[in-house]
Amino acid sequence: MSTEKNFEHVKIEKVEEGNYAIISIIRPDKLNALQNQTLREIAEALETMEVDQSIRCVVLRGTKEFTKKPAFSAGADLSDRSSADLDPDNLRHQSHAMYRRHRYYNLIEAFPKPLIAAIDGYALGGGFELVLVCDISIASKRSIFGFPEIQRGIFPANGGTQRLIRNLGKMRVKRMMFFGEHYTAEQMFNWNVISFVVDDDKFEDFVHERASWLGNAPTNSLFLIKKSIDYGTQTPLNIGLQFEHMGYAINSRSKDVAEGISAFLQKRKPKFQGK
Ligand code: COA
Numbered sequence: 001m002s003t004e005k006n007f008e009h010v011k012i013e014k015v016e017e018g019n020y021a022i023i024s025i026i027r028p029d030k031l032n033a034l035q036n037q038t039l040r041e042i043a044e045a046l047e048t049m050e051v052d053q054s055i056r057c058v059v060l061r062g063t064k065e066f067t068k069k070p071a072f073s074a075g076a077d078l079s080d081r082s083s084a085d086l087d088p089d090n091l092r093h094q095s096h097a098m099y100r101r102h103r104y105y106n107l108i109e110a111f112p113k114p115l116i117a118a119i120d121g122y123a124l125g126g127g128f129e130l131v132l133v134c135d136i137s138i139a140s141k142r143s144i145f146g147f148p149e150i151q152r153g154i155f156p157a158n159g160g161t162q163r164l165i166r167n168l169g170k171m172r173v174k175r176m177m178f179f180g181e182h183y184t185a186e187q188m189f190n191w192n193v194i195s196f197v198v199d200d201d202k203f204e205d206f207v208h209e210r211a212s213w214l215g216n217a218p219t220n221s222l223f224l225i226k227k228s229i230d231y232g233t234q235t236p237l238n239i240g241l242q243f244e245h246m247g248y249a250i251n252s253r254s255k256d257v258a259e260g261i262s263a264f265l266q267k268r269k270p271k272f273q274g275k
Helices: 036-051 090-109 127-134 148-151 162-164 170-179 185-190 200-215 219-232 237-252 255-265
Strands: 010-015 020-025 057-062 069-073 115-119 120-125 134-139 145-146 182-184 197-198
Touching: 010 036, 010 200, 020 036, 020 200, 036 057, 036 090, 036 237, 057 069, 057 090, 057 200, 069 090, 069 127, 090 127, 115 127, 115 200, 120 127, 127 145, 134 185, 134 200, 145 185, 145 255, 148 170, 185 197, 197 200, 219 237, 219 255
Parallel strands: 020 057, 057 115, 069 120, 115 134, 120 145, 134 197
Antiparallel strands: 010 020, 145 182
């Protein structure tokens, strides 16, 4: 069970009544900056949650117990020296460095249940890229987004240049990545980059409410919606529509379909089991 694993960079909690789990990045002294270990632990925690039927939604966030400034994550840990096995002058080694990181982002993105990014504070660089591999993003108003890599002489290579362009026009993506400026949560919401922006004092309740809703929703339908959107849209339309044909067939065997329809006809609230 994920909750019994010994993670150093993340903390796992289960919210039983909401059928969801929380993965908190616990590196507050570095504003939750990401090392490969952090990403690996997130991916490993998610993998165990994939088969845990009591977890039907996951919230990824920065620790509530911040020591300096609130942060989801301030991006790649610029002080990290853990890739010492890679030769900085060997181009293939440097390409492999990115392969290592992409592997974790891809694993996180492929998690089959709803994954909510709950952002309170900085979401910069690799932290912003982590938001982009989640399904739903909820940000407090005080949150700050951006790609500061250009100011460090690097560029957003954890999927940033490729994933952000898929929900935002290239003039705005290049604006963000060329200048490395900070943006407010409201701007990101208005630009269609995040799902919700909420007042700071309502943030925790709102995250709990949305995670509980998804934790009590028909899990199979959510899985099929997620796969159809994430993978069906990477193909021509006629292939994408096949995801719906097959997804519909798979979902029809779900007990939650019968429950949803019966509840409607009986004028009562459905009780979905996630099966
Ligand atoms: N990697 C490693 N440490 C980081 C970090 C990062 N990406 N971001 C912040 N930290 C550390 C700082 O070094 C500092 O540590 P210290 O108190 O021991 O000196 C601590 O977190 C607080 O950061 P600080 O810069 O003092 O806070 P601030 O409020 O003045 O600024 C930021 C906050 C996020 C704007 C600023 O820290 C920053 O620009 N960080 C780098 C972001 C970045 O470039 N990310 C992309 C990396 S590719």
